[in-house]
Amino acid sequence: MAVCNFPQTSPPIGQASTSCLRKFTIHFRRPDKLKQNHNAPYKGEYGFDWLRDEYIYPIEMVYFDEVINSQNPVPINTYIELCKEHKKLKNAYLSDSCKPHGQDYYPAWLSIFACNVQGKNSNAGSQIHQAGVYLDLQLDEIDEIISDGTEIIFKPSKPCLKITPDKISISEFLLNSKKKRTLDSKNNQPQIYYYLLENAVKIVCQGDTLRQHEEIKVFAKLGSDEYEVGQLNVYKNDKICKANLFVINVITEHDYNNNKIMPPSPPSLKYILNNQSFNQALINVEIKVIEDFDLYALKVKTQDQDIINLLNYIAQPYANLDPGLILNELNKLYDRYGKNRPKDPTKPNQFLGINDHGHKNTYLLLTGIKIRNGDSRGYSTISNYAFKHSCVIYHHFTNDDITIPHEIAHTFSLPHTFERFAGPEFYPFHKGYTDNYMDYPNYLDKAKHDAANKYQNKTYSFCKWQWDEMRKDESLENNEKK
Numbered sequence: 001m002a003v004c005n006f007p008q009t010s011p012p013i014g015q016a017s018t019s020c021l022r023k024f025t026i027h028f029r030r031p032d033k034l035k036q037n038h039n040a041p042y043k044g045e046y047g048f049d050w051l052r053d054e055y056i057y058p059i060e061m062v063y064f065d066e067v068i069n070s071q072n073p074v075p076i077n078t079y080i081e082l083c084k085e086h087k088k089l090k091n092a093y094l095s096d097s098c099k100p101h102g103q104d105y106y107p108a109w110l111s112i113f114a115c116n117v118q119g120k121n122s123n124a125g126s127q128i129h130q131a132g133v134y135l136d137l138q139l140d141e142i143d144e145i146i147s148d149g150t151e152i153i154f155k156p157s158k159p160c161l162k163i164t165p166d167k168i169s170i171s172e173f174l175l176n177s178k179k180k181r182t183l184d185s186k187n188n189q190p191q192i193y194y195y196l197l198e199n200a201v202k203i204v205c206q207g208d209t210l211r212q213h214e215e216i217k218v219f220a221k222l223g224s225d226e227y228e229v230g231q232l233n234v235y236k237n238d239k240i241c242k243a244n245l246f247v248i249n250v251i252t253e254h255d256y257n258n259n260k261i262m263p264p265s266p267p268s269l270k271y272i273l274n275n276q277s278f279n280q281a282l283i284n285v286e287i288k289v290i291e292d293f294d295l296y297a298l299k300v301k302t303q304d305q306d307i308i309n310l311l312n313y314i315a316q317p318y319a320n321l322d323p324g325l326i327l328n329e330l331n332k333l334y335d336r337y338g339k340n341r342p343k344d345p346t347k348p349n350q351f352l353g354i355n356d357h358g359h360k361n362t363y364l365l366l367t368g369i370k371i372r373n374g375d376s377r378g379y380s381t382i383s384n385y386a387f388k389h390s391c392v393i394y395h396h397f398t399n400d401d402i403t404i405p406h407e408i409a410h411t412f413s414l415p416h417t418f419e420r421f422a423g424p425e426f427y428p429f430h431k432g433y434t435d436n437y438m439d440y441p442n443y444l445d446k447a448k449h450d451a452a453n454k455y456q457n458k459t460y461s462f463c464k465w466q467w468d469e470m471r472k473d474e475s476l477e478n479n480e481k482k
Contacts, residue, residue, distance in 0.1 A: 026230030047111030047280030111235035132204035277405035355388035380410035
């Protein structure tokens with residue numbers, strides 16, 4: 001069979017090419033329901049990130065810009081890209097090596113732990129993903145595809161990176177209905193026709209780790225003709241970072257029998273941190289200590305005026321409490337009385353402050369304090385745009401499986417997704433429109449009222465560039481150097 005010569009530019013969608021192979025691209029996507037988890041919805045079980053259309057095209061209606069000035073939001077009232085620096089964001093995802101049919105291509109990113117690892121790097125292995133993860137395949141048409149015997153073939157760059165099946169007939173896609181999506185909601189064009197094959201492939205990293213970022217290349221093959229049509233990037237997993245977490249139950253009240261009134265306890269905290277959130281960045285969170293920090297008892301014992309002032313402050317029945325002020329006071333008091341303060345490695349028998357440099361501890365303070373200042377769920381210590389080692393969770397949010405990772409991620413150097421001056425390695429988004437852990441659950445609607453993010457209670461994802469930043473944080477053991 002003759003070798004096909006593909007043109008550098010593509011014909012319009014729906015217009016067949018004279019080449020041997022019909023033209024299309026293949027994209028890996030995260031399923032709405034996870035086959036490996038009995039069709040439960042995604043809750044952060046593995047890291048998966050891709051350049052969403054709405055991040056870079058005017059698809060979503062945004063009413064106000066809350067990024068420039070949250071206190072005085074600027075009206076927008078139009079369809080707009082959700083990322084305020086969408087051109088920069090596109091470049092961050094753009095592949096240098098994969099250009100199917102001369103088009104720009106933006107590979108998705110997968111992060112999973114290696115399993116059954118032998119030898120000197122066995123400590124980097126984990127059984128969390130030993131059953132593999134299933135991904136959808138999205139076929140975007142350039143030419144209209146037909147059942148012509150074309151096969152989709154997958155070629156991993158490393159033997160330990162396995163994908164099942166290793167080939168799929170294009171006829172499998174045609175068993176599903178063709179779908180359409182529009183990239184510009186204002187003009188109702190261009191329109192992309194595509195097929196979605198749900199839970200189509202299973203991927204596992206088995207027997208060894210990835211010492212650099214690897215890939216699974218995708219080829220279309222018809223007879224002897226073969227052409228690259230897609231790619232999945234797989235995050236290196238030979239180096240697992242470790243976070244040392246100290247859980248501090250802050251007690252501010254006793255009952256009539258002088259028993260401690262404990263803050264609500266988070267269910268399955270270890271699971272939330274290691275199977276729903278920081279596992280995406282290949283960070284293992286070890287709960288070192290659970291400590292009761294009893295301010296009520298300390299007040300009685302010490303008559304410390306700072307404790308008395310804080311307890312009086314939070315006891316105000318209708319106070320508009322300041323969450324940052326409370327955390328600062330708790331930090332100060334823990335540095336004075338805490339049982340698990342970080343030791344100073346340069347001065348035996350002396351301690352560092354919990355937010356000082358020079359130690360590898362993270363402090364999660366859980367309190368029963370009710371904050372009446374808006375929707376404050378928690379707070380993290382920050383100084384000059386640099387996050388520190390401690391965060392606090394307030395009242396009933398102490399058992400919330402989104403709030404806790406959100407606040408701990410701040411201590412691992414992540415700002416909110418909508419912060420404008422976070423740094424060159426971050427990309428500001430409009431507030432309240434994404435499924436990201438670091439977004440907020442609401443945005444301003446046309447009437448300037450809070451409206452629920454469509455991902456409310458479903459914000460379980462981190463982006464690839466957030467994985468990178470967290471892994472550089474100084475509080476982590478075995479961290480990546482900046």
